[in-house]
Amino acid sequence: MIKFYYSGAPNPMKVALMLEETGLSYEAVPIDTRKGDQHKPEFQAINPNAKVPAIVDGDATVFDSNAILLYLAEKTGKFLPGKSDKARGELLSWLMFVASGVGPFSGQSVHFRNYAPEKNEYAINRYMYEAQRHYGILEARLAKHKYVLGDTYTIVDMAVWGWARLIPNALGDKGWEKFPNLKRLVDEISARPAAQRASAIKDKHKFKTEFDEEARNAMFKHMSVKVA
Numbered sequence: 001m002i003k004f005y006y007s008g009a010p011n012p013m014k015v016a017l018m019l020e021e022t023g024l025s026y027e028a029v030p031i032d033t034r035k036g037d038q039h040k041p042e043f044q045a046i047n048p049n050a051k052v053p054a055i056v057d058g059d060a061t062v063f064d065s066n067a068i069l070l071y072l073a074e075k076t077g078k079f080l081p082g083k084s085d086k087a088r089g090e091l092l093s094w095l096m097f098v099a100s101g102v103g104p105f106s107g108q109s110v111h112f113r114n115y116a117p118e119k120n121e122y123a124i125n126r127y128m129y130e131a132q133r134h135y136g137i138l139e140a141r142l143a144k145h146k147y148v149l150g151d152t153y154t155i156v157d158m159a160v161w162g163w164a165r166l167i168p169n170a171l172g173d174k175g176w177e178k179f180p181n182l183k184r185l186v187d188e189i190s191a192r193p194a195a196q197r198a199s200a201i202k203d204k205h206k207f208k209t210e211f212d213e214e215a216r217n218a219m220f221k222h223m224s225v226k227v228a
């Protein structure tokens with residue numbers, strides 16, 4: 001049985017969706033990042049990057065959400081596009097685009113808008129601009145195609161869903177205005193039974209909800225270490 005190390009945050013939720021979509025049997029292991037579970041040596045032996053998600057599947061350990069999506073898709077043969085070089089090229093390009101662009105820029109936008117101790121207009125503007133720019137690229141693609149890779153629902157759509165469903169947190173209350181096609185995709189995925197089961201997993205475990213000093217020390221280590 002697969003062990004799925006997770007919290008309710010965007011990157012683990014992509015993997016929760018894929019696990020539910022495939023019907024693979026798994027055990028969800030909570031990692032309470034607000035309490036610092038990600039820094040425990042036993043978890044860092046699984047993910048040296050000290051972040052969720054990660055999975056252990058027999059003798060295979062996989063960390064980083066998009067790597068896990070690809071691993072599970074290749075393991076099951078599900079939620080992949082066709083096998084042509086063209087289809088594989090598109091899969092890898094869009095998957096990495098979400099991993100290296102959509103996720104990090106959305107995350108930094110959420111951070112500087114909602115968590116940074118001072119309002120830094122430059123940082124907020126830069127990360128909101130870049131997050132919006134990335135969502136605009138997805139929007140243009142989804143204006144022409146039902147799913148990111150065309151007619152078929154794939155792991156790329158799941159990777160997009162993990163972050164895009166939180167667009168108001170990254171871009172503000174009017175965040176959806178410019179992205180009607182992206183909203184269509186997110187709403188369609190959120191209505192799927194697998195997405196509803198994925199979103200409910202965290203309710204089976206008690207995660208810390210307060211964002212207090214313990215949480216800041218665990219998740220924002222840079223606040224207590226001067227490197228610049």
Ligand SMILES: N[C@@H](CCC(=O)N[C@@H](CS)C(=O)NCC(=O)O)C(=O)O
Nearest residue numbers: 009010011033051052053064065219
């Ligand atoms: N590139 C990694 C990023 C993982 C990541 O940033 N996870 C966040 C939750 S979405 C986390 O573990 N945060 C806790 C921390 O940074 O201490 C992935 O895609 O899995």
